[in-house]
Amino acid sequence: MPIKIHLDMLLVQRKVKSKDLAQAIGITEQNLSLLKQGKVKGFRLSTLEAICLYLDCQPGDLLQWVPAEPDADSDGE
Numbered sequence: 001m002p003i004k005i006h007l008d009m010l011l012v013q014r015k016v017k018s019k020d021l022a023q024a025i026g027i028t029e030q031n032l033s034l035l036k037q038g039k040v041k042g043f044r045l046s047t048l049e050a051i052c053l054y055l056d057c058q059p060g061d062l063l064q065w066v067p068a069e070p071d072a073d074s075d076g077e
Contacts, residue, residue, distance in 0.1 A: 002065055002066050002068050003038075003064070004038065004064040004065075004066055005035060005036065005038045006061065006064060007032075007035060007051070007062055010057055010061060010062060011036075011055075014055050014056075018032055018033065018036070021054060021055070024050075024054050025050035025051055026050070027047065048062070
């Protein structure tokens, strides 16, 4: 996935437990865990806003776009 989610890193930096964040933003711990692992295809902007508000961060602190590696078998066309 070309989007990396750095939620674990921010939780450690802010000394916040996943359980506390999940409760504060109104999602289940299971869904938060899936988000932290990058196993979601999308999430609501309201969830992103709630995370940023609670952790006092910017969306760019949570999300990073990583370009896909070109295929080794590709001939560049």
